Amino acid sequence: MSLLALSLPLFLLGIPVLAFLLFSLHRLRIRHQRMEVVTTLFWQEAIEEARARVLVQRFRHPLVYAFLLLISLLLWSGFSDPRLASDPKAQSLILVEGARVHQGSTPEDALAAVQDLLSEMPSEGRSVIWCGARERTLLASGEHAALLEARWQKLEPQATPSHLAAIVGRLARQQRETPLATRLPLHLILVGTETLPKDLLSRLPRDMSVQRLEVEPRSTRAAIELVALGMAPASSGAWNRVDLLLRLRAALANPKSPPRLELAGSPVTASPSHRVEDGVDRYLFTDLPAEGQLLQVFAGGSKMALGSILLPKRRVLQVQVEEGLPPELLAVLEADPGLRLVDSRPDVRIGTSTVTDGVPHLWLDPKSREPVFRFTQTEGSRGETSLRRRFGSLGLDGIDAEDPDVDGAGAAKSGSQGVQVRVDIRDGSRRSIQMPLALLGHGYNFVQSRVFPLFFAQALRWLTAVEEAPRRVAAGEILRGDPSARTDAQGVRLDPVGASFYLPRAGLYQRADGAVLAASLLSPMDDSERAVLPPLQLDSAGSSSMLFWITLLALLALVAEWILVRTGRMP
C-alpha cells in the first residue's frame, strides 16, 4: 500500500498528534444541560457535575474516546490518500482505432465504453493508446481515469489506414524480446475493430492475449473507398505523359458515375478505359500531361477530394555531346524521347574533357583502361543504396571486358586476364559519373549489351537529379529508399534521419528543394485471413480507490456518532 498525499513518517506522526488532541478535548468538561429529574438521588452526581471553575475532568468514557479517535483516524487516513499495492502483475493496453476507415462506432461511444472499462480496472499497469496517424497515449499507467476524457477531446479519426494489426505485431515482438525475468503478461484490448489476421494471432506469445471491447452502436462504412491511385510512364512512349490508374470500391451497388479528375483545379476531360474486377471499378487514364501538377480525384458527387497525387514534371533534357564520340552512343541518345541533343545551354554534357563549368557531366575518360563506372554522389550511405538499386538492376556488373591490358594493336599482353566491369560509388560535393571511353570500344561488350541504352537514360537523368516519381504514395506507409526530410501540412519538419520517410496521414509533404508529395488514403490491400477476436471478459479486480470506502465509512461512523450524541447516549 502507498500513500499519495503524505509520506509515511508524516502520516505516522499525525496519529499521536490526533490522539493527544482528542485526549485533550475529551478531558474538557461537558457542558451542563438543564434536565428535569424525578428523584434527588442524583444530587451527588449533580454536585459533582456542578462543580464550579473546573475546565477539565478526569478521563472518562474511554469507549467514546476510542470511537472518536477511530473517526479521526479514518479522516486522517483519507487525507493521506492510501492506495493498494502498486506493482501490477500484468500490463493492459487498450488500443483505440484512430483510423478514418472501418470505424465501427463513433468516437463518443468508444469513449463511454472505455471509461466504463477503466472503472473496472486498477489504474496501475493499464494504458489507453489512440492508434491514429501516430500512437497517442491518452492515459498512462497510474494516471487517473478522469484525464481520459480531457485528452480524448478534439480527437477525430484520421486519414490514415488502420495500424492495429501492425501495432499488435510490434507489441508481440516486443513481448518476445523482453527478458523473462522482467516480463509481465500483456493483455491487449482493442476498441474499434473486431478481427485481426489469423496468422498473427496464432503466433502470439503465450503470455499475451488480445480481446475486443464491444462498442455500440455501429456506423456504416465509407460510401466510396479509394483502393488504388498510381501512375506510370505512358505506355504510348510519350516522354512527357503518364498513365494513371484509379480503382474505387463503392459500398452501395448503385449506378455509379465515373470519378472526376481535376488537374491543378481544372477538370480533366480524358475518357478512361473502365472495367470491373471483383467488385472494384478500375479506371485507366492514359497520356495525362506530366507537368508537375496536382491531380485530385472526386467521386460520388462529393466536393472533398477522395485522393490526390502529384504528377511528375517530365521535361525533355537538353544534352550536349562532344564531337567524335562513337555513333552507337549518338544513336541511343537520339532514340530516347526524353532527351534532345543541343549545341549550347545543355542540362547535361557528355564528353572526354573534364571542364564542367557547373553543368552536370558524364565524363568519358580517354586515358583510363580500368573498367570501372565511378559514381560520385552527395547523399551519403542512403544515397549509395538508392544508387545501387537504380543502376544495379541494369546489370552493369555483367558487362564483359575482353581484356583491359591490350596494347595499341589490340593484342593482349602476356599474363593479362580479362576482368568484369565494376561499379564504384564514392561521396562528393557534386554528382558526377566517370567511365573509360574504352568501354564503348571493341574490347568490351557494353555496346552490344541490353544495358547500353538503359544506362545512358538512367545516368543522364541521375546527373540532373531527375527522379523517378514514386508510382504510389499512400498514407500510413513509408517511402522506400527515400530518406529526405519533408515538411507536413502543419508546417512541422519531419526528418527520418537516414531511414525511409514515413507518411503519417493523407496530405501534402514538401521537401526543402520544393518538391511536393501528395499522399492519399488508400486501401491497405491486406488479404490475410482474419479471425474474430474474442470479446473482453473482465477478471474484475475493481478499482483500487480506498479513499471512497474510507470516506463512506467515516460518514457512516459520524452519522452513528451524531445519533448517539443527540440521544444523550454519548457525551
Next chain:
Amino acid sequence: MSILAITFLRPELLLLLLLLPLLWFLPRRLEDLGQGLLRTLLFGLLILALAGPVQIHESAVEHQVLILDQGPSVTDGDRQASADLLRQVLSSMRKGSHKSLIVLADDPLSMTAKDRRRFARVQTVSSSSSLATVLEQASRLIPEGSKGAVTLMSDGLSTGREWGAALQALTARGLPLHTVALTSVSTPRITGVEIPGVIRVGHKAVLHVRVRARQARLRLKLYSRDPELQKRGRPGEVAGRSDGRSDGRSDGRSDGGSASEQQVLAMSEEILVQGESLVPLEFTPKEAGFLQLELRAETSGGSTVGARSPGSGLRRDLSIAVQDPIRLLYLGGRLQGGSEEMSKLLGPGFALTETSQGEAIPDLESMDLVLLDDVGEKQIPAPFQERLVQAVTREGLGLCMSGGRNSFGPGGWQKSPVAKMLPVDLAQKEEKKDPSTALAIIIDTSGSMGGNRIILAKEVSRLAIRRLLPHDKVGIVEFYGTKHWAAPLQSAANAIEIQRALNRLDAGGGTILFPAVQEAYYGLRNVQTRYKHVLILTDAGVESGPYEQLLRKMSRDGIRVSTVLVGPGRHSEFLVELADWGKGRYYNASDRFNLPEVLLKQPSSSRLPAYRPGPIELELSGGPGWWGGPRPETLPALDGYVEARVRQGSEVLIKTRSEGHPVLASWRYGLGRVTTLTTEPVGPGSRSLDSWSGYGAFLGRVLARTARDRSVPFRFEARRQGARVEIQALAQERGVGRPAIWRLDADDQPVALRFHETAPGTFLCRFTASESAALRFLLAQARFPELRQRLVLAQDSDRQPEMQIDPDAGLDLARASLATGGEHLGLASLESFTAPTGGGTRPLALRDYAPWALLLALLVLLLEILWRRLPSRPQAL
C-alpha cells in the same frame, strides 16, 4: 467538463446534500446553532469527498524517459560508465519530474532499491530490439500533450533500420531526443550479403559478402545446413535433374551432393581485412528449391571464436531460392541422340525439351532458349520460323544455331527469316560448270554451194565456233568430191587459225558427203571431251549412202550430228533424217538474216560444300563473363566447322586462326540474343573438345547468356516491416498481364495469394505474418502459372544481428538530436545535463480534492468537539 473547472467523478452522490437539513430535526431538534452549523459543514464535506471532486489543470510536470543501451555492441567501459552516471543524471533533472527508464539488455540492470524508486517505471527489453522499438516505447510513456524528453545513451547500432516513423513522431509532438554517444566494439563482422542476379540450379552462383574489421585475417566458408535440398513448388514433380557426373565445373571445390550436415559449399582464400571488403563466394547448386546456408568467417588460425551463435558477428544464416533450370527447346536434325548428349553435357542447369519431326512444337513463351542443332531449314515449318523471329525480337527469347553439314548455309538457311537474326553471314559458294565440247564442222564446198551459200555456211560455222571456250575443240572438214580437214581438230583457243581455214574455203567440185562424215567420226572418236558434235552444212545435194547406220553408230558413241540446210527455199527431208539418226537437230539457214544459233552445250552451276573438315586451329577472345574466369590460352583444334562470315556489331568469341572465320559469335537482336556455333556441339566437329574439361561449363555459360533474361517478366521485391509482409511486382514488358503468387505453407503446399494493381504495371501483395516465420513464395505470370520463380523471405529479415551491423549504417545520433530539437553530448558532459523538455501543447494533470475535503472535515470535527465541551455561562441547577 472543461479544464480548470472542478468536476465530480460521482456527481450522483451530491444528492445526499439534500438530506443535510434532517440533521436539525433528527433524532432530536437541534437548538445549538453553532453546533448545527459545524455538524452540517462536516457532513457536507464528507458528501463532497464521496462525490469525488477533481480538477483537471495544466501541469508543469515533466516526463523524462531515459534509454540505456547495454547491448553487446557497446564497449564494456562505456556500458559501465553510462550505468554509473544514471544517478547523476537523475539528480540533474528537475525535481518532481516523472522519470522512466528503458534498458536494452539481456539481463536486468543492477540498481539499488533507492535508485529504482526514483523511477516511476523501469523496463528491460532485449538488446536485440531495434532502436525504433525502444523509441516508440519511450514515446508511449509520455502522455499526449505532456512536456517531456527522451534521452538515448547508445552507440547507434540498431538491429532494425526503420526508426524514421518513431523519430518523426517525436518531432511532431515536440519532444526532443537527447543523445549520448557510446563507443561500439570494433570486432570483425559480416555486415551484408548481396546476391546479384538469379541463382539457378546447375549454374554458378556468386554471393558477395561484406566483411568489416579493423584489421583481421579472415577466411569465409559457406555451409549447407540441409542434408539435401528441399524440392519445392511442384508437388509430385521433379524440379530438376541431378547430374551424377563430375564435370569440373566447380573449379575443384566440393559442390555438395551427398548428405552432410556441415558440408562446405564454398570457401574463400584467407584475406586481410582492413576496413571493409567485399568477398565473392561461388558455388553451384545441384537442385532447385529453397536452400538453407550458413556463412562463417573464421579468423586467422581457423578460430571460430565468436562464431558459435547466430548473434555473433562472424556467423550468419541465409535462406536463398534456387530457380529451376533454363528451359531449352532442342530442335535437332542430322545427329542421332543429340539431345541426350547435349543434356548430359549441360547438366542440371538446363531442362531440355525435344520435339521430333511431326510433333507439335511447344509454345515459345514457355521456353527460355531455342537451340537449332544441325537441322535444315526445310525441317522447320515456315510459320514456326516467323514465330521464332517474333519471339526473339519482341519477347526476348534466346536463340542458338549450331551444327555442321546440315546447318547454316548447307542447311539452306540463307534465305530464311531466321538468317537475318544471326550474327554471321551464311557463306555458300556455287560452282558454275561449262562442260567441254568437241565440234567437227563438215562444210559442203561443192560447186552447188557457190555464191551466197558458202558464205552462209561460213557464217553459221563462225556462230557455232564463237560459243566454244578454250577448253573446247573444233575442226573443219570440207567435202567437195573428196574429204579434207581444212582445219584439224584443235583447241577453240586457236581462233585465228580456224578463221583462216574457214576463210580459205571455196565452193567447187562434187558432193561426196559420206566419207567426210566418216572422217569426222574417226577424228572425234578419240577426243576426250564431255560432248561431241558434228555439224553438217550443205545445200543437201548430196549422194545417198548408208548414212543411217553410220549416224546411229555415231550417236551410240556419244557423237551427235546436226544438219544445216544452207540456202533459201526448199526443205530437205534427207537432212532432217540425218539429224534424227544422229540425235541432233536440223537447222535452216535460208539467208543471212535467219542464221540459226546452234546449241552445242548447256552450262550449269552447283553448290560447293561449306563444311570445312579439320583439324582447325582456333583463336579465342571475349571476357570472363563468357569464359567464367581467365580465358584459356588455347583450345583443342576442331574437327570441322561451317564457313561463315562475321556481321558487323557481333561479338566473336572463337574464330579460326587461319582465315578468321567465326566459330562462336553472339549479339543482341531486338530484346533477345542470338548465338551461333558453326560446329556440332556434340557431334563429330567438336569431338576434340571432349578432352577439354571445361567444355560443358563453357557451353552452359554461353547458352545461359543467350537465354531469356528472365523467365517471369516481372521484377519482384519482397520485404518485411514487422508483421507486415509485402511483395511488389513491377512489369518489365508491356502486355504481360498480372503476376500470380503462392505462399508455401508448413507442409509445402501452395496457398494462393493475390496481387492488387496499384499503378499501371505495378502490383502489390500484402499480408500479415509473424516475424518469426521464414516465408517461401512461388511467383509467376498469371497467363503461365506453371512457369514459376521462387522467392524467399527469411524470418526477421527486417532485422540484423547487432554484432553484424555496419557501423556506417547506424543511427546518426547527432542528426537525430538535431532533427528533434535535442542535444547531442558525450559521456563526460552527462553529469550536469538537465535534459531540457519540449512539447507540452496540452499538459494535463488531475488534482483530487477529496483528501483535502477529508482534512477539512477532520478539523471541523475537532472544532465541533471543542464547541460541545467549551464551558458555557453558569446555569442555575
